[in-house]
Amino acid sequence: TGEVSRFYVNQGGPQAGTIGFYVEDTNNRWGTLISVPADQEVDPDNLQGAWRDWTCDCDFADLDDDGFTDLFHSAYGPNIDGSDDSRIFINDTTGVFDELWPWCFGVQGSTMDIRTHTIDLDLVDLDADFDIDVTMSSRNSQGRIYMNNLYNGLSASAFNDISQFALVAQGIVSSATANYEGEFGDVDGDGDFDVWFKNWNGNTDRIMRNDGFTAGSGVQFSQQNNWIKNDPNNDENEVDFVDFDGDGDLDSFVANFSGTNHLYVSPQGELPTGNPGGLTTLDGETADVDNDGDQDLAVANDANQQNYLYRNSLGIPDTHAPTFHAVTNQADKANGSSTVIHAAVRDNTSYYVVQFYDVKLVYTVNGGSPVSVDMFAQGSMQFRGVIPAQTDATVAYHVEATDLAG
Structure with a gap:
């Protein structure tokens, strides 16, 4: 059974x-x-x-x-x-x-x-x-x-x-x-x-x-x-x-x-x-x-x-920063709903290591102070963040990814 x-x-x-x-x-x-x-x-x-x-x-x-x-x-x-x-x-x-x-x-x-x-x-x-x-x-x-x-x-x-x-x-x-x-x-x-x-x-x-x-x-x-x-x-x-x-x-x-x-x-x-x-x-x-x-x-x-x-005895530190294969390109949208942003990260390691990276969604509303949000690791080196609903606002955003080497 x-x-x-x-x-x-x-x-x-x-x-x-x-x-x-x-x-x-x-x-x-x-x-x-x-x-x-x-x-x-x-x-x-x-x-x-x-x-x-x-x-x-x-x-x-x-x-x-x-x-x-x-x-x-x-x-x-x-x-x-x-x-x-x-x-x-x-x-x-x-x-x-x-x-x-x-x-x-x-x-x-x-x-x-x-x-x-x-x-x-x-x-x-x-x-x-x-x-x-x-x-x-x-x-x-x-x-x-x-x-x-x-x-x-x-x-x-x-x-x-x-x-x-x-x-x-x-x-x-x-x-x-x-x-x-x-x-x-x-x-x-x-x-x-x-x-x-x-x-x-x-x-x-x-x-x-x-x-x-x-x-x-x-x-x-x-x-x-x-x-x-x-x-x-x-x-x-x-x-x-x-x-x-x-x-x-x-x-x-x-x-x-x-x-x-x-x-x-x-x-x-x-x-x-x-x-x-x-x-x-x-x-x-x-x-x-x-x-x-x-x-x-x-x-x-x-x-x-x-x-x-x-233990790796070569002693060669990782100097290769993560890159982005794709990030959500959000067009103008109606008021009243939150916006999901995805980021597909790539790096020189296995996918399960990338899941522990520090990936942040950074956005501004009407040119104000930046707000940084931790993105959720979805699997497949992919991360998800949410910008809260806005009304008649101009929102700018980008994504930052930091690997375990910093």
């Missing part, structure tokens, strides 16, 4: 406890259930609350652009048979997550597929329209792309499965044997997000270049077979982008199931990390743990093996 996905609430902030200490709050966080079968619900008579499933990855992002974090809950099914639905849960603004169902349809005569063998997903704005889309790996079937229809909409559905147009019609077909993960980043420096898929053609990794949005169809990709040099063609599990050498472009760390982990240096090729061989590495995460300005690496290993923290 699967296992219950659980919520643990940080006791800092409004909880008035000690920050960094967590208390399980599962029963109070799962809200209304719509599509979950009764035999997977913990309390099937209430149509709400905790439920059981088979999942390896769930991600948070503001999917409906209301300033609150929502949840995309992937599934791979019992024995990774791809028989269970992935689901979306919308934050009701109090931290309770209600199921959105149905959430997806197909386009261009294709059918949607939300039953996959998903081990990893990413929530990412692929077309720079300030709503957050979905890329999904699938271990034993075709990877998927779901486009958010909040802006640049393709239909009245919340999302559309555009995998046929975005991938298959462009000749991007997975061998469906071991595609455990995909990771997004601006690999080619053009501002939009490309996707690195693990084990896409057998054990060979591929990077899919984002070729932009087509009205009525969605985003399309092209497979770049020469962007990854010296791929060892091993069964690898995960990839993270990191500028470990401080030159401003994205390098990457690749976690190997059983063997040597590798660093890929942009634009040169791959280097072994020097970690002990034979580890079962499932994940690596990057952060400046010693506050010396460069990115370090934590490696998580399976099978009761020791985990490792690798």
Whole structure:
């Protein structure tokens, strides 16, 4: 029957406890259930609350652009048979997550597929329209792309499965044997997000270049077979982008199931990390743990093996400031309503590091003193701020982003 996905609430902030200490709050966080079968619900008579499933990855992002974090809950099914639905849960603004169902349809005569063998997903704005889309790996079937229809909409559905147009019609077909993960980043420096898929053609990794949005169809990709040099063609599990050498472009760390982990240096090729061989590495995460300005690496290993923290010894501080791929260009508008401003930030690091940046919306009304507002991290390196409603006023604004190096 699967296992219950659980919520643990940080006791800092409004909880008035000690920050960094967590208390399980599962029963109070799962809200209304719509599509979950009764035999997977913990309390099937209430149509709400905790439920059981088979999942390896769930991600948070503001999917409906209301300033609150929502949840995309992937599934791979019992024995990774791809028989269970992935689901979306919308934050009701109090931290309770209600199921959105149905959430997806197909386009261009294709059918949607939300039953996959998903081990990893990413929530990412692929077309720079300030709503957050979905890329999904699938271990034993075709990877998927779901486009958010909040802006640049393709239909009245919340999302559309555009995998046929975005991938298959462009000749991007997975061998469906071991595609455990995909990771997004601006690999080619053009501002939009490309996707690195693990084990896409057998054990060979591929990077899919984002070729932009087509009205009525969605985003399309092209497979770049020469962007990854010296791929060892091993069964690898995960990839993270990191500028470990401080030159401003994205390098990457690749976690190997059983063997040597590798660093890929942009634009040169791959280097072994020097970690002990034979580890079962499932994940690596990057952060400046010693506050010396460069990115370090934590490696998580399976099978009761020791985990490792690798300190970056190059000592090259980050001197590359964040940039903006897009910022809301607000035209004149009627009185009486607030104005939402979005900012899509780019920098030489992983998306989850950017979420901790200090991003501020600064505005003036009729030339008065500047007002600075903290912007909310929505996911996908995107931030949201609100200018309050004004009457017969001239409003000027800009956005400032400061990375962790200051």
